[in-house]
Amino acid sequence: EGDVPAVFALFSDPQMERFLSFRNWRNLDDAHAWYQKARDGMVEHKLMQWMLVERSSGKVIGASRLFGIRDEDGTAEIGYSLMPAFWGQPTTRIRRGEPSKDGSHFSSNPNHLHFR
Numbered sequence: 001e002g003d004v005p006a007v008f009a010l011f012s013d014p015q016m017e018r019f020l021s022f023r024n025w026r027n028l029d030d031a032h033a034w035y036q037k038a039r040d041g042m043v044e045h046k047l048m049q050w051m052l053v054e055r056s057s058g059k060v061i062g063a064s065r066l067f068g069i070r071d072e073d074g075t076a077e078i079g080y081s082l083m084p085a086f087w088g089q090p091t092t093r094i095r096r097g098e099p100s101k102d103g104s105h106f107s108s109n110p111n112h113l114h115f116r
Contacts (some may be wrong), residue, residue, distance in 0.1 A: 002049045004031045006008040038065070045069065052082065059073035061086045 006032035010016065017024045025031060041047035046069060052062035062082035069076040 001032075001035055004028065004035055006051070007031050007034065007063060008082055010060075010063060010081055013084060016081065019081065041067070052080065054086075101113055 005028070008025055008028055011034070012025040013022065014024065016057070020026070020064040025034075038047065038049040042049060048066040048069075051060050051063045052064055054058065054061050062080060064078065066076050066078050
């Protein structure tokens with residue numbers, strides 16, 4: 001739930017509105033409801049949610065969701081949103097989890113994907 005303020009910043013940004021299937025968020029209640037829906041969906045195996053994190057800064061730069069999971073044919077849909085400041089920037093690597101202190105491996109963290 002510590003990512004709620006960053007997700008609020010993302011989905012309340014006026015530049016994002018034309019890309020969203022929902023209205024821009026107006027307050028933190030919208031972000032908390034989104035977080036709870038994501039949490040419930042993961043428990044029910046209906047979706048997977050990750051925060052997109054810039055590895056060098058640890059800053060949340062977006063969100064990604066696997067949804068519409070269909071067990072019968074093994075398919076799903078994926079969507080993502082990036083903070084406007086990161087639009088058009090190349091992404092060189094994506095890793096799941098957090099880097100160890102010596103950088104030799106990534107620990108399991110189901111909520112973060114690290115970029116660059």
